[in-house]
Amino acid sequence: MSASFNNFGGINTASLVPLSDEHFDILLRFAKVFDLTYTRFNDLQKAEAQAREATIEAALERTRTQSMIMQHSKELDDTLRVFHQQILILGIDSAFSFLWLPDEEKDQHKFWAVWAENNSTDFNSKAINYPLDRNEPATAQCLIDWKSNEPVYSYHVPPAGVEKVLVGCFGVIVKNTLKEDEKVWPLCFQVKDLYTDG
Numbered sequence: 001m002s003a004s005f006n007n008f009g010g011i012n013t014a015s016l017v018p019l020s021d022e023h024f025d026i027l028l029r030f031a032k033v034f035d036l037t038y039t040r041f042n043d044l045q046k047a048e049a050q051a052r053e054a055t056i057e058a059a060l061e062r063t064r065t066q067s068m069i070m071q072h073s074k075e076l077d078d079t080l081r082v083f084h085q086q087i088l089i090l091g092i093d094s095a096f097s098f099l100w101l102p103d104e105e106k107d108q109h110k111f112w113a114v115w116a117e118n119n120s121t122d123f124n125s126k127a128i129n130y131p132l133d134r135n136e137p138a139t140a141q142c143l144i145d146w147k148s149n150e151p152v153y154s155y156h157v158p159p160a161g162v163e164k165v166l167v168g169c170f171g172v173i174v175k176n177t178l179k180e181d182e183k184v185w186p187l188c189f190q191v192k193d194l195y196t197d198g
Contacts, residue, residue, distance in 0.1 A: 002014075002015075002018070004027050004028045004031035004124075005031070006031050006035035007038075008038045009030045009033055011027065011030060013027060028081070055090065056090065057190055062082055062086055063083045063086055066078060076099070077112070080098075080113075081123045083097055083114075083139060084097040084114045084115070084123060096114060097114055099111070099112040102132065102143060103132070107131065108129050108130060108131055109139070110127060112127040113127075
């Protein structure tokens with residue numbers, strides 16, 4: 001067995017007789033090419049990761065800027081629209097995004113939703129107050145997760161289940177955004193404080 005090692009590993013060949021110097025030189029030259037190729041591969045991976053991170057930072061900054069220019073609570077609608085737009089720009093396949101704002105003292109919560117009908121670039125939105133039903137599984141779990149003070153939770157529900165969970169909250173949203181052939185959709189997105197980096 002003959003081997004030539006480089007920065008990332010080695011290239012090997014096996015034969016019944018030892019390689020001649022000429023053949024080993026060829027093996028060495030191939031190893032150098034693989035070394036250069038893998039170096040280039042690593043460089044491209046780093047560049048792609050940096051470009052992705054820059055895209056994410058730009059999306060965060062656009063959402064943060066929109067939140068900072070709010071002058072009235074009603075303008076939260078515009079911030080949520082920008083957020084949903086940035087989610088789509090980042091390639092996250094989201095049927096809709098919504099803000100969940102619980103108010104345990106009044107025994108209610110508010111869902112502030114934004115969505116685009118039929119893959120349109122025009123966003124619709126709706127904000128409603130809804131009774132806080134601690135016996136409804138999704139609501140109960142959201143309360144538990146929110147109180148745990150962890151930053152992100154992800155819930156996935158089959159399309160048939162989404163309408164059952166959200167029909168009382170959003171009505172037409174579900175029917176206009178779900179596709180029969182989709183297997184899962186993101187269900188719940190919580191924001192506790194728009195003004196933090198988290």
